[in-house]
Amino acid sequence: MYLVTAEEMRRIDRYAIETIGIPAMALMENAGRAVADEVEKRQAKTAAPGGRPPRWLVLAGKGNNGGDGLVCARHLADRGYEVRIVYAVPPDTLTGEAALQRDIALRIGLAQEAYSPGAIDWERWDGIVDALLGTGTSGAPREPMASLIREANGSKRPIVAIDVPSGLDSDTGAVAEPCIRASVTVALALPKIGLLAYPGADAAGEVVVRAIGIPEAAVRSENVRTFVLAKASLRDRFDVTLPLARKANSHKGTYGHALIVAGSRGMSGAGLLCTRAALRAGCGLVTWAVPEAMAASLTGSVPEAMLFGAADAGLGEWRGTSAGEVAAKAAGKQAVVAGPGLGRWPGDTQWLHKLWHGVDAPLVLDADALNMVAEAIASGEFAVWGPRKAETIVTPHPGEMARLCGESVAEIERDRLGAARGLAARYGLHVVLKGARTVVASPNGTAWVNTTGNAGMATGGAGDVLAGIVGSLLAQGFEAEKAAAVGVYWHGAAGDLAAAGRSSIGSLLAGDIVEAL
Numbered sequence: 001m002y003l004v005t006a007e008e009m010r011r012i013d014r015y016a017i018e019t020i021g022i023p024a025m026a027l028m029e030n031a032g033r034a035v036a037d038e039v040e041k042r043q044a045k046t047a048a049p050g051g052r053p054p055r056w057l058v059l060a061g062k063g064n065n066g067g068d069g070l071v072c073a074r075h076l077a078d079r080g081y082e083v084r085i086v087y088a089v090p091p092d093t094l095t096g097e098a099a100l101q102r103d104i105a106l107r108i109g110l111a112q113e114a115y116s117p118g119a120i121d122w123e124r125w126d127g128i129v130d131a132l133l134g135t136g137t138s139g140a141p142r143e144p145m146a147s148l149i150r151e152a153n154g155s156k157r158p159i160v161a162i163d164v165p166s167g168l169d170s171d172t173g174a175v176a177e178p179c180i181r182a183s184v185t186v187a188l189a190l191p192k193i194g195l196l197a198y199p200g201a202d203a204a205g206e207v208v209v210r211a212i213g214i215p216e217a218a219v220r221s222e223n224v225r226t227f228v229l230a231k232a233s234l235r236d237r238f239d240v241t242l243p244l245a246r247k248a249n250s251h252k253g254t255y256g257h258a259l260i261v262a263g264s265r266g267m268s269g270a271g272l273l274c275t276r277a278a279l280r281a282g283c284g285l286v287t288w289a290v291p292e293a294m295a296a297s298l299t300g301s302v303p304e305a306m307l308f309g310a311a312d313a314g315l316g317e318w319r320g321t322s323a324g325e326v327a328a329k330a331a332g333k334q335a336v337v338a339g340p341g342l343g344r345w346p347g348d349t350q351w352l353h354k355l356w357h358g359v360d361a362p363l364v365l366d367a368d369a370l371n372m373v374a375e376a377i378a379s380g381e382f383a384v385w386g387p388r389k390a391e392t393i394v395t396p397h398p399g400e401m402a403r404l405c406g407e408s409v410a411e412i413e414r415d416r417l418g419a420a421r422g423l424a425a426r427y428g429l430h431v432v433l434k435g436a437r438t439v440v441a442s443p444n445g446t447a448w449v450n451t452t453g454n455a456g457m458a459t460g461g462a463g464d465v466l467a468g469i470v471g472s473l474l475a476q477g478f479e480a481e482k483a484a485a486v487g488v489y490w491h492g493a494a495g496d497l498a499a500a501g502r503s504s505i506g507s508l509l510a511g512d513i514v515e516a517l
């Protein structure tokens with residue numbers, strides 16, 4: 001499923017109207033009717049007291065979003081609802097199709113008023129349709145609309161938002177003060193990015209996408225490069241269904257060999273989780289490289305993996321001198337994961353630089369390896385590292401992403417998609433920006449926003465598990481975008497499955513995610 005910006009939606013809309021010739025009023029009619037259907041569906045669950053007709057308020061702005069609301073009001077009235085339109089602005093300032101809808105509403109005698117602060121008896125109404133602002137929003141809602149939004153939120157009535165909750169930035173998910181807090185948002189034609197990205201996703205409530213008669217040809221006229229990562233997209237885009245299929249006639253060599261470079265004294269668990277996740281995600285063989293002094297104590301901790309002890313002068317910590325050995329160990333492997341629990345040591349960016357070129361296989365960099373890259377970027381060194389022989393996936397959380405981009409966490413979180421896309425394009429990396437609604441961005445400009453996962457996964461080791469899964473999929477021959485996208489979806493889905501089996505998701509452990517794979 002596509003995810004669009006306001007500008008992309010506008011262009012698709014314009015193509016449908018101007019190039020294909022579908023009247024704007026027809027689209028608006030479909031939009032308003034779709035919203036009325038959704039209101040009816042919700043209202044049916046809670047019958048109005050005493051069998052009286054349901055009472056709904058429609059808050060209308062002056063643009064096309066308001067026009068959609070006026071169509072919705074008309075259809076609700078036709079279905080026996082008591083409806084009242086509240087214009088946020090003087091009705092004579094409405095323009096275009098919205099003005100035509102205003103005249104229609106007037107001619108059929110729908111109840112209406114211009115908003116006056118404090119004048120609405122909210123208690124009287126069963127629900128509210130938010131038709132104040134849509135994709136034409138610029139900046140935070142201005143007065144008097146801002147007061148109307150605050151009153152509506154304070155009313156505690158269910159709010160059905162048309163297209164986007166008013167006050168939401170459709171492109172980033174940033175919410176203005178105030179922003180409508182909807183129980184459901186009816187996204188018209190295509191979902192907007194801001195409906196999935198937090199904090200917008202919280203303001204949107206449940207998101208329902210409804211067709212309004214925009215032909216597929218209009219959608220295709222726009223080269224949309226952002227997609228929802230959901231079960232259907234795995235199937236349609238990547239030809240993958242989970243659990244992964246296996247050929248009856250196959251052997252461990254069929255599923256690849258991954259090298260996991262992870263863990264150090266005090267952080268062996270990161271390597272252990274990464275290694276177990278890689279095995280559970282199905283690659284044929286895993287070699288786990290650790291500083292040599294740790295190898296003895298880890299013997300048998302994951303009997304299915306091979307252990308490799310890298311020279312460490314007996315300290316259980318990584319040293320720059322091990323780069324050659326690790327690169328040699330990577331020969332013949334189909335994927336390498338480096339980073340979880342590595343720690344930092346003097347000269348570690350040079351160590352990583354050696355792996356950067358010494359490893360011929362696809363590489364996943366996570367955790368401390370990302371901090372090394374961030375330092376190399378900051379010092380200007382990274383610019384001269386040059387391209388690798390195979391693809392590279394980086395899996396930063398927002399803190400690591402902030403260091404990689406030289407920005408603050410708040411700046412990254414304000415536009416996660418933009419940040420991930422920017423880093424991917426700048427350095428030719430596949431970027432997995434973790435967090436609620438993980439973003440996967442590729443150097444070719446494609447990006448995915450994930451729908452699986454839950455807050456219980458905000459726990460130590462969950463990232464190590466993801467790195468292991470992605471490495472495992474690379475080892476099994478998935479190309480980088482597919483490995484990253486499928487891995488992210490699967491990791492979240494496993495987290496959801498693991499959470500479903502617990503009374504509180506707060507008790508979820510990273511190891512549970514591995515077992516749920």
Ligand SMILES: NC(=O)C1=CN([C@@H]2O[C@H](COP(=O)(O)OP(=O)(O)OC[C@H]3O[C@@H](n4cnc5c(N)ncnc54)[C@H](O)[C@@H]3O)[C@@H](O)[C@H]2O)[C@H](O)CC1
Nearest residue numbers: 013027063064065133134135136137138139140141142163
């Ligand atoms: N998807 C489609 O193909 C269709 C979508 N429809 C609906 O149209 C809106 C977008 O309509 P548009 O007229 O471009 O913009 P808005 O209604 O969102 O609002 C524009 C209006 O509001 C004023 N305004 C802008 N920002 C603010 C602010 N911060 N505070 C106060 N007022 C503001 C501005 O002056 C403009 O005049 C889309 O979301 C769908 O709901 C079509 O109906 C069918 C086709």
Ligand SMILES: [K+]
Nearest residue numbers: 130133162164
């Ligand atoms: K709206």
